[in-house]
């Protein structure tokens with residue numbers, strides 16, 4: 595995507611040919627800053643502390659983390675240590691595991707002297723594939739938005755999205771926001787309801803920042819507003835991302851997604867999930883029972899960070915001293931609540947059969 599006319603991805607090889615640069619998303623929307631990763635440990639911290647986040651981008655960052663590792667040490671033990679360090683950073687997004695297994699498969703068969711060059715090439719290929727997948731999701735999803743515009747018989751198509759599944763969550767284009775960018779660029783009259791997405795506010799801080807820069811009309815809402823809007827006919831469709839989708843179409847995504855899907859189902863609002871195939875976990879069938887749900891530091895709930903009137907960034911506590919906090923980062927929406935999955939190969943039903951029609955080769 596472009597920021598002030600300059601094209602960006604979220605992660606790229608630095609000019610020195612070996613370190614990796616990322617957009618530090620913990621500083622958005624207040625500051626736009628580039629961070630540089632020089633070691634696998636720095637890559638692991640970037641994922642764990644969410645300088646980079648979003649299932650596809652987590653996979654891409656892990657792939658480059660493996661390249662940074664084998665640049666320093668090339669033996670099998672170093673490869674395993676890097677794999678395990680990066681795998682332990684965050685448990686829910688399956689892209690992390692798939693990317694690490696892909697890197698290990700590519701490298702383990704090579705002589706150590708060839709591993710660094712191959713690792714950087716494989717990480718770059720994974721990033722390019724992610725961009726192509728997400729642009730294709732945009733093309734397929736834009737058709738749904740155009741159909742919603744036709745069904746309305748004119749006027750603005752109102753789309754609700756949760757968290758950030760934009761280009762900041764991927765290498766480029768995004769997943770849930772890719773159809774919105776594509777439809778907007780085609781001239782479709784649309785507006786986006788942006789769930790702020792407590793506790794880290796990826797919607798208010800990241801999705802709104804993206805849409806502002808792209809000129810897409812949007813409104814930030816508190817997480818609990820969506821159901822009311824749907825009851826009053828103010829949402830034509832919902833599109834969210836996913837961090838792991840089972841072979842049967844159960845979708846794990848940012849906490850609160852399930853509640854939006856329930857409200858959509860109760861009000862007859864189509865609920866779509868943008869699903870790049872590297873986010874499918876073909877080994878799982880029961881999302882609620884089998885997908886590990888990350889629990890993060892309670893400080894993400896008990897404190898807020900923002901910019902003061904005189905421009906300082908400050909963090910303040912917003913709960914009583916001593917109150918316990920639970921911070922579940924994801925939930926699972928059962929397939930029965932999902933209207934369709936928008937993949938790079940087309941739109942399908944949220945079911946084993948639906949996925950098999952598009953991915954019979956998996």
Ligand SMILES: CSC[C@H]1O[C@H](OP(=O)(O)O)[C@H](O)[C@@H]1O
Nearest residue numbers: 647648649757759763835847848
């Ligand atoms: C395109 S994947 C985006 C997905 O990742 C987000 O989680 P996090 O910000 O914690 O990495 C959220 O679940 C988004 O839908």
